[in-house]
Amino acid sequence: MRIAVPSTIEPPEELGAVHFVGLGGAGLSAIARLMLARGVPVSGSDAQPSAVLDALARDGAVTHVGHHADHLGGVSTVIASTAVRDDNPEIVEALRRGLRLWPRSAGLRSVMDGHTTVAVAGTHGKTTTTAMLTCALVGAGVDPSFAIGAEVASLGANARRGTGEVLVAEADESDGAFLVYHPAAAVVTNVDADHLDTWGTEEAYAAAFTEFIGTVAEFVVLSADDPGARALAAPAAERGLEVLLAGFADDAEVRGTDVVVDGTRSTFTAWRGRERLGPVELAVPGDHYVQDALMALAAGLRLGADPHGLVAGLATYTGAHRRMQPLGEVAGVRVYDSYAHHPTEIRADLAAARQVAGDDRLVVAFQPHLVSRTRIFGAAMGAELSAADLVVVADLYLAREDPDPQVGAELVADAVVGVPVLLGGAVADLPALLLDHLRPGDLLLTLGAGDITTAGPVVLDLLRARA
Template sequence: MRLPVPERIPPAEELGRVHFVGIGGAGLSGIARIMARRGVPVTGSDDNDTPFLAQLRELGVTCHLGYDAAHVGDADTVVVTTAAREDNPEVLEARRRGLTLLPRSAGLKAAMAGHRVLSVAGTHGKTTTTSLLTMALLHAGADPSYAVGGVLTGTGRNADLGEGGVFVAEADESDGAFLVYDTHGAIVLNVEADHLDIWGTPQAYVAAFEQFADGVDPDGFLVCGVDDPGGAALAERQRARGHRVVTVGVDRPGDLRAVDLRAADGGTTFAVERDGDLIGEVALRIPGRHYVIDALAALAAGLELGQAFAGLAAGLAEFVGTGRRMEPKGGAGGVRVYDSYAHHPTEISGDIEAARSLAGDARVVVCFQPHLVSRTRIFAPEMGKALGAADEVVVLDVYVAREESDPEVSGALVADAVPLPQERVHYVPQRSDALGVLLDIVRPGDVVLTLGAGDVTALAPELVARLEERGDG
């Protein structure tokens, strides 16, 4: 469900009692937590009893299971997830009573009120970079508020209210949410066409990022990744308009550049140069070149806020990941299993590269589930090409999510595009059959990576359990 964004979005304290439809999701649960901590009376409902609900209940938030008009209670404002159906009884009740209805983006803006907002945007890497920046600022003593699209392992939460004046937010472009926020400082990691079911054309997608950058506070700043052509072009255009832009890069020189990259202990160490001068070294505990860019962007934003390099670098060194971003799920019999949210060709390439750095001379086995019919229709050839960097590939059918299925668009389009020998590519339409296929494939030493934004994530713990059961542990 897409709700219009009101012209004026009052601060959370002016919303009265707030009810959340879909409170168990990563997005709305974080907003609800922050509002509750600001003293706003909060309730909510969800179909699923997610781990986020337990944390909210600890704050005294009433969280209903299932949707019912009675759950709206005496709310004044209702915040609605984009996943809600038009016939949701709580939404219908709110409309019948003339209550204020807010989409997720407006709810988050209300929760941000009174803070300097740092918005982290880009086609890829938003969750990791938001988390890295949060950890860096926490260790630097800035005590930020934050809202992340996943669980920040260092805190065990996806959002919280800090005592400092800064609010770090993952700024999602998929539904235009990043255009709603009043941003003081922004990070744009990359700009590569995606979500064309919403934006229509690559040109419209790029124009949305331009609008986002134009909306940054004139006294603020924009950090852009210049290894990505879209990010580099945005930086050039914004500088030409007189905006404060800080560029970061590994392969291309930026105002901050990571040099001397070294894989070590499952992570990456690198030196940082500013305008060609060495300013220090960062040791990440997560593998992969793309995460170096994420960390560099977080570091640049922290420096722009006036924080010291040493404190920021210490926070980056303590970061151990977020849920579903190269998340270790365990292993047995010499097989290590990871799960990641990657669903775009560039993300797939980055995570397979990270898995390769972990595997060394051993094999990388990938199980990939395409996400969305529209994305698969457009990007299947590129997805297949990216998967070709693995040694063995299992491809599931498309996770349909919010769209209607299309018999002409299936996971076979991706599997057929994988440039590996036929015997090393396995198209398994049913997710329920994938576990058996993986158990037949894997052998000691392998790094197994489950990839996708759908229910493929459940496979990783299932695989670990079965490896242990058959005696590989």
């Protein structure tokens, strides 16, 4: 559902009781946690029970499973997920009563009140970079507030109100939310066309990032290795913003060298100009994670944090939920889960998974996300999946969209070249199918932004039962 951004966004303390429609999602739950920490009465609902709802209830929120108009008793403000449909009974009731009805972006902008906000944007890697920057600042003795689009084990949550003035926030471009925030600083990891159901064309998508840079007040950190991000340097400089490049390129102000990816870890040497900041160890594998760490390091340095503390903080990052997350190993089969749903993300995660798998087989179970994205990128998804040794493609996860008989899993599977590929059907049927094909030594990677995340734990249970 598209809800207009209000012309005035009040701070949390002026909103009265706030109800979240879709509270179990990463975005809304983060905002709810920050509002609870500011003493705001919070309630919310979601279609399914979850650990997130349970945790918010322990923190003082009133939570509901299922949506009903009665849940809005005493509520003054309703904040809704973009995945919520127009006919949701709580949305209908909010409109009937003339309550303040906000999109997620307005809710996040509200909790930025009183903070120096660093907004982390980009097509890929923004969750990881936001989490890394937060971990780095904590390691440097800064106590930032943060709002991240996934649970982060080393931070204990996806959001927390700190005692410092800095707030680190993941800034989502999918629905234009990042244009609402007007942060003090920004990090842009890359610009790689996506969400064309919203933006229409690649040119419009890129232009949205230029517009985003136009909302920043002080400085921007840009990837030195991504052409789309580097293209933002000129408009940023024209606005008088300080521009910092970070990455592997020779002209990067914060640069990484001597990268070694060894199993589940990555190490590299970090430099600020000619100043060696020392070796950095990451508990996650892959060059793309090193790039994310370099951008986080650059932002932390510009904020004035201690370099050695930042490096120590980066070492505490052990991954975010659904970002190359190890789920377990049973009967010699290792199972990982990741959120990758765009061809570029698939390529990066398969490269990292190949490092972890070593000489063993890499089996990938992929669930395409959204009809619109699969229509545009389905063939490219299949091409990138060809880096695995066995590919299983599940039915599409529709999310907010309606099915299209012309766009299905076959669009992806038909583009896989040179390796065996299977159509997996419904996610509920995947674990049994995978069990028939897995053997000791395999690394199974479940990929996608939908409910395929449920398949890995079931596979592990079935392997235990078979052992």
